Amino acid sequence: MSYYYSMKMKKYIQDFEVLRNERLSKDYYLLKLWCEEELPVIMPAQFAELKINDSPSTFLRRPISIHDVNYEKNTITLLIRIAGDGTAKLSEIRQGMILNMIYPLGNSFSLPLKDKVLLVGGGCGVAPMLYTARYFMQFGFDPTLLLGYRDKESVLRRGKFEKYGNVFYTTEDGSFGEKGNVLNHSLFSPEVFNFTKIYACGPEAMLKNLGKWAIEHGVDCEVSLENLMACGVGACLCCVQNTNEGHKCVCTEGPVFNVKDLIW
Amino acid sequence: MVNLEINFNGLKLKNPVLTASGTFGYGTEFTDFIDLNRLGGFIVKGTTLNHREGNPYPRMAETPSGMLNAVGLQNKGVKVFCDKIYPEIKDYKTNILVNVSGSAIEDYVATAEMINTLDNIPGIELNISCPNVKEGGMAFGTSCVSAAEVVKEVRKVYKKHLMVKLSPNVTDIVSIAQTVEEHGADSVSLVNTFLGMAIDAKTRKPKLSTITGGLSGPAIKPIALRMVWQVSKAVKIPVCGLGGIMTAEDAIEFLLAGASSIQVGTANFVEPDATIKIIEGIKYYCRKYGVKDINELIGGLKS
Numbered sequence: 001m002s003y004y005y006s007m008k009m010k011k012y013i014q015d016f017e018v019l020r021n022e023r024l025s026k027d028y029y030l031l032k033l034w035c036e037e038e039l040p041v042i043m044p045a046q047f048a049e050l051k052i053n054d055s056p057s058t059f060l061r062r063p064i065s066i067h068d069v070n071y072e073k074n075t076i077t078l079l080i081r082i083a084g085d086g087t088a089k090l091s092e093i094r095q096g097m098i099l100n101m102i103y104p105l106g107n108s109f110s111l112p113l114k115d116k117v118l119l120v121g122g123g124c125g126v127a128p129m130l131y132t133a134r135y136f137m138q139f140g141f142d143p144t145l146l147l148g149y150r151d152k153e154s155v156l157r158r159g160k161f162e163k164y165g166n167v168f169y170t171t172e173d174g175s176f177g178e179k180g181n182v183l184n185h186s187l188f189s190p191e192v193f194n195f196t197k198i199y200a201c202g203p204e205a206m207l208k209n210l211g212k213w214a215i216e217h218g219v220d221c222e223v224s225l226e227n228l229m230a231c232g233v234g235a236c237l238c239c240v241q242n243t244n245e246g247h248k249c250v251c252t253e254g255p256v257f258n259v260k261d262l263i264w
Numbered sequence: 265m266v267n268l269e270i271n272f273n274g275l276k277l278k279n280p281v282l283t284a285s286g287t288f289g290y291g292t293e294f295t296d297f298i299d300l301n302r303l304g305g306f307i308v309k310g311t312t313l314n315h316r317e318g319n320p321y322p323r324m325a326e327t328p329s330g331m332l333n334a335v336g337l338q339n340k341g342v343k344v345f346c347d348k349i350y351p352e353i354k355d356y357k358t359n360i361l362v363n364v365s366g367s368a369i370e371d372y373v374a375t376a377e378m379i380n381t382l383d384n385i386p387g388i389e390l391n392i393s394c395p396n397v398k399e400g401g402m403a404f405g406t407s408c409v410s411a412a413e414v415v416k417e418v419r420k421v422y423k424k425h426l427m428v429k430l431s432p433n434v435t436d437i438v439s440i441a442q443t444v445e446e447h448g449a450d451s452v453s454l455v456n457t458f459l460g461m462a463i464d465a466k467t468r469k470p471k472l473s474t475i476t477g478g479l480s481g482p483a484i485k486p487i488a489l490r491m492v493w494q495v496s497k498a499v500k501i502p503v504c505g506l507g508g509i510m511t512a513e514d515a516i517e518f519l520l521a522g523a524s525s526i527q528v529g530t531a532n533f534v535e536p537d538a539t540i541k542i543i544e545g546i547k548y549y550c551r552k553y554g555v556k557d558i559n560e561l562i563g564g565l566k567s
Contacts, residue, residue: 011296013536051534057328059481061534102536228324230331231533235289237309237335238324246317247338252293 011233012040013102018093019075024156028124029091030067031078033099039076042069043108044132045201045224045256048078049232051100055089061102062086063229063251065128065201068160076103079127079156105232106255109199109222115141118195119165120182120210122148122202126156128224132199133164144168144195146185148202152176183209195219201226204264211259223262224255266550267557268543270304272525273450273502275359275386275425277304280519280558281543284506284529285310285363285389285429286335287480290349291356297536302543304525305359307389308345311379312364313371315341319396325462325471330481330508331530332460334474336396337365342375346382354384361427365391365401369417376422387425390418390449393456395433395478405431405456408443419448427504430454432484432491441495453504453527454495455488480530482508489521496522496563510538512545522563 016033023029049061068077082088093099109132117136121129126147133143143165149155152175161167169177170185178185182202186192200210201224214221227250229239234252241250242263248254268279282305288294291306300306318338325332339345345362353360362379366372372390379388392405392414404410415428428444430437432455441452457478462471488507496503505523509515510531518526531538546558555561 013297058326059329059331059534060326228322230324230326230333231287231293231536233289233293233536235287235293236324236333236533237286237318237338238322238333240318240321240323240338242321247321 009043009104010040011102011105013100015098015100016076018095018097018099020095021091021093023091024079025154027082027154028156029080029082030157031080031093031099033076033078033101035074035076037074039069039071039074040104042066042076042104042131044135045109045128046104046106047255048076048101048103049105050090052086052089055085058086058089060230061232062090063105063226063232065224066104066131067127068131068134079124079130081124102232106251107253109224109256111139112136112141112197114196116195117141117143117197117199118187119143119145120148120198120200120202121145122182122206123150125200125202125206125224126161128201130157130161130164133161137164142166144187146170146182146187148182148206149176182206183213188213193217197221200224208264211262214259221259222256223259225250225257226255266547266555267559268546270524270558272504273425275305277359277525279304279543279546280525281515281539281546282307282359282361282504282525282527283532283539284527285391287529287532291353291360294532294536298540301357303358303539305361307361307363307527308349308353309339310337310363310365310391310394311339311342311345311375312337312366313342313375315339315344320473322471322473323477325477327460327462327479327481327483330479330483331533332462332472332477332479333457334396334472334477336474337394337401342378346378350382350385354382359386360384361387361389361425363389363391363429364418365394365397367397367401369414372414373417373421376418380422380424385424387427387450388422389427389429389453390415391429391456393429393431395431395457395459395476396474402431402433402456405440406434408439411440412443412447415444415447415449425450427451427453429456430495431456432487432507433459437491438494438498441499445499445501449501451502451504452495452499453506455484455491455507458484458487480508482510484508485514489517492518492523493521493565509542512542512549515542515546516549516561519558519561520563520565522565524562
């Protein structure tokens with residue numbers, strides 16, 4: 001294995017046509033993109049670097065995780081949160097316009113060795129979990145999803161997620177699902193918890209707490225990180241995460257790490 | 265047919281386009297996007313005598329038309345470069361230069377000595393201008409005395425092309441350039457990044473773990489261009505120009521200002537195939553304006 005980049009999957013730089021830009025809530029929108037050429041294999045938790053046009057304060061591309069893929073129709077769906085100028089500008093993109101992407105980037109969640117698996121997403125971190133659930137399902141797994149949101153209004157794509165697994169919810173105000181954050185959910189109570197592996201994506205505090213819980217309880221846990229990034233291909237060394245083996249690039253040696261390898 | 269070949273003080277470049285150190289990894293990160301053999305050359309990541317972990321995260325802050333970085337020369341050390349990385353890249357048909365950095369003169373010398381043994385590395389770029397390490401780096405490049413000393417010592421052991429990368433964070437870049445020329449540099453490259461800073465107004469904290477970092481990208485281009493123009497008039501050795509080059513037109517401007525070759529840096533982060541687009545664009549420019557030989561453009565600024 002080459003130590004300065006771990007993924008050998010070929011990366012592409014391609015133009016996609018916007019088929020649909022749907023506003024899901026105040027902060028979230030969904031982009032459905034079509035490419036003329038056949039899509040390469042995309043793995044769960046991989047991401048794309050999106051070119052942002054006409055935003056003077058945005059110089060770099062924006063790393064966005066893959067929300068869903070349709071190989072028959074050559075489409076990729078992205079679930080995007082408006083986090084700053086770049087993602088705000090991108091939210092104005094309209095049907096028929098062209099979006100340039102570099103993809104697929106990064107490593108991926110590893111395929112479980114056995115059932116049962118729990119997929120945990122918090123806020124924008126739910127984005128990669130749809131494709132992950134669908135992907136795991138193809139391999140005969142029956143994933144359980146636990147999705148954490150701020151309140152009932154911020155729950156995203158409920159019908160879609162519920163197609164690919166047994167879905168549980170938490171909201172901070174208790175307006176939907178159980179009240180609190182994901183770790184407060186009754187799935188984590190000792191008499192109920194029966195999962196062999198956790199896959200998670202979400203805010204750093206959530207992942208840290210989840211990772212700590214998983215290590216204490218001897219449960220295997222992979223998390224997908226979203227460090228600030230420039231190139232996305234392992235050249236700039238800006239997105240590093242401290243690990244037991246030193247600094248690793250989240251873009252090429254991540255975004256997925258096993259929590260036992262992380263120093264955070 | 266346009267001639268793009270340049271004799272860069274003994275280095276034969278098939279075109280004037282190289283990549284800037286620290287923006288292009290070891291080249292292999294970009295082979296999905298471009299054919300490395302088409303480049304005039306590429307300059308690999310800053311290499312030091314010993315392994316360096318670099319600075320803590322966060323190391324990057326985006327700015328209007330650019331970015332700040334504070335990577336701090338993260339690399340595996342020269343031995344790993346020679347044993348593991350060099351064999352993977354040595355057969356590309358282009359000029360591969362190694363950017364050599366250090367925190368003491370002995371480190372620069374020892375590193376350069378090891379690189380000197382590698383047959384397919386025709387030159388080094390001596391980095392006396394990294395703003396992101398505490399000792400050494402820029403400290404060598406900001407005074408004529410220390411710049412002279414490090415170049416003189418490296419020159420004694422390094423027999424091939426010695427390019428010296430200059431810092432723009434000085435009062436008079438021309439005098440530094442003249443000093444390194446006098447002490448044996450075969451060429452100079454300029455500019456490295458400008459020392460800058462970014463603050464998060466919401467949290468009232470610096471955006472970089474090191475508080476300050478190096479600014480690159482189109483934001484610095486006019487200053488870099490001015491410095492290349494000043495230096496190329498004042499030295500006889502060729503100048504490799506860099507600083508915010510995104511397009512072929514940017515590259516042409518540096519050539520007109522007096523650079524004999526250019527480096528594409530931060531652009532690689534946004535457009536991984538930027539170098540090839542720039543080479544194609546230079547060819548197009550030459551055809552459009554009846555330039556038969558790229559050398560006609562070098563220092564061709566009209567009054």
